[in-house]
Amino acid sequence: MNPKVIVYKKVDKKVLDFIGENCEIVYFEGLDSGNYSQFLSELRDADGIMGSGLKIDQDLLEQAPNLKIVCNASVGYDNLDVQALTERGIMATNTPKVLNETVADTVMGLILSTARRMPELDHWVKSGHWKSNLEEKWFGVDVHHKVLGIIGMGGIGSAVAKRAHFGFGMDIIYHNRSINIEAEQAFGATYYSIDDLLAKSDFVCLMTPLTPQTEKMIGKREFARMKDTAIFINSSRGKTVDEEALIDALQTGEILAAGLDVYVDEPIKLDNPLLNMKNVVTLPHIGSATYETRFDMAMLAATNLVVALQGEAPPTLLNSVVK
Numbered sequence: 001m002n003p004k005v006i007v008y009k010k011v012d013k014k015v016l017d018f019i020g021e022n023c024e025i026v027y028f029e030g031l032d033s034g035n036y037s038q039f040l041s042e043l044r045d046a047d048g049i050m051g052s053g054l055k056i057d058q059d060l061l062e063q064a065p066n067l068k069i070v071c072n073a074s075v076g077y078d079n080l081d082v083q084a085l086t087e088r089g090i091m092a093t094n095t096p097k098v099l100n101e102t103v104a105d106t107v108m109g110l111i112l113s114t115a116r117r118m119p120e121l122d123h124w125v126k127s128g129h130w131k132s133n134l135e136e137k138w139f140g141v142d143v144h145h146k147v148l149g150i151i152g153m154g155g156i157g158s159a160v161a162k163r164a165h166f167g168f169g170m171d172i173i174y175h176n177r178s179i180n181i182e183a184e185q186a187f188g189a190t191y192y193s194i195d196d197l198l199a200k201s202d203f204v205c206l207m208t209p210l211t212p213q214t215e216k217m218i219g220k221r222e223f224a225r226m227k228d229t230a231i232f233i234n235s236s237r238g239k240t241v242d243e244e245a246l247i248d249a250l251q252t253g254e255i256l257a258a259g260l261d262v263y264v265d266e267p268i269k270l271d272n273p274l275l276n277m278k279n280v281v282t283l284p285h286i287g288s289a290t291y292e293t294r295f296d297m298a299m300l301a302a303t304n305l306v307v308a309l310q311g312e313a314p315p316t317l318l319n320s321v322v323k
């Protein structure tokens with residue numbers, strides 16, 4: 001009998017067909033209050049699940065006694081309690097690398113649109129305000145040849161550094177827990193302590209995973225260390241930043257502007273002050289959201305699922321203690 005899997009995210013038909021060659025699929029295009037109890041009932045005898053964003057913790061695993069693999073269709077896996085999965089002998093996988101270039105494009109878009117105030121000026125033009133030569137008060141700041149500080153020089157951080165260095169002549173400085181020799185050799189990136197990076201950067205770009213160590217890693221103290229002309233970019237997770245401190249830093253002019261793809265609450269609440277700030281560009285967590293890349297991510301997640309249920313090691317296994 002084929003293993004039973006639940007796919008709880010909308011994916012391309014080709015991905016479903018690939019899984020369906022080897023597994024019996026229960027498919028939800030998304031989970032909501034209307035179908036969650038049905039999802040839980042299907043989970044009781046499911047061998048594998050694939051999707052993104054769903055919090056998978058002890059409580060949920062209690063209801064999945066047959067589960068062998070959890071496949072995140074995302075590179076971030078802060079929604080998974082990996083320790084609880086490992087203790088139960090359940091494999092966990094994510095989708096690294098296939099999205100690096102696309103997320104880096106989004107980050108460059110945030111850098112450019114924030115520095116050059118593109119969304120603000122787009123709105124200004126479309127609402128009929130362009131009646132004479134542009135006044136100086138609408139000018140932005142340069143991106144090229146500035147200093148870009150990347151906190152989290154991993155797969156995506158390196159793809160951002162490549163664009164910024166070769167495309168825009170930017171000086172790249174970075175902070176990780178460990179040295180990234182490849183980035184130093186490829187883009188002339190220089191390692192800085194976090195405090196020195198914050199003080200020297202014109203653009204501070206946060207690209208770490210969300211972990212207990214990175215939660216609120218950028219807060220009041222860190223914003224105070226940035227230049228008052230600094231532009232802060234966050235495309236990691238909302239909770240890596242103390243959002244109240246960010247709002248305060250923007251309101252008091254401690255930093256110039258921010259470009260954001262991620263927030264503490266997603267979707268962002270309509271009364272969040274960030275939504276009323278002209279110097280903030282807000283995207284709805286679209287880092288990897290292109291047709292091609294979302295397809296590649298879903299196909300990688302599906303490959304992990306199928307390969308693991310055939311008894312082989314999935315290509316991007318997170319908890320290698322489990323075979």
Ligand SMILES: NC(=O)C1=CN([C@@H]2O[C@H](COP(=O)(O)OP(=O)(O)OC[C@H]3O[C@@H](n4cnc5c(N)ncnc54)[C@H](OP(=O)(O)O)[C@@H]3O)[C@@H](O)[C@H]2O)C=CC1
Pocket residue numbers: 075076077096097099103151152153154155156157175176177178179207208209210211213214235236237261262285286287288
């Ligand atoms: N907005 C969006 O749509 C997307 C957001 N993301 C987010 O981006 C994150 C990064 O993805 P990716 O580049 O693939 O991941 P990688 O694992 O390739 O890179 C993460 C980097 O963060 C560094 N890092 C980890 N912990 C710390 C720490 N405590 N202090 C300083 N640096 C740290 C790591 O270096 P070291 O280990 O040496 O510390 C590494 O260089 C994802 O986890 C996800 O949350 C990803 C894709 C899309």
Ligand SMILES: O=CC(=O)O
Pocket residue numbers: 073074075076077099287288
């Ligand atoms: O946020 C997206 C991811 O892949 O992680």
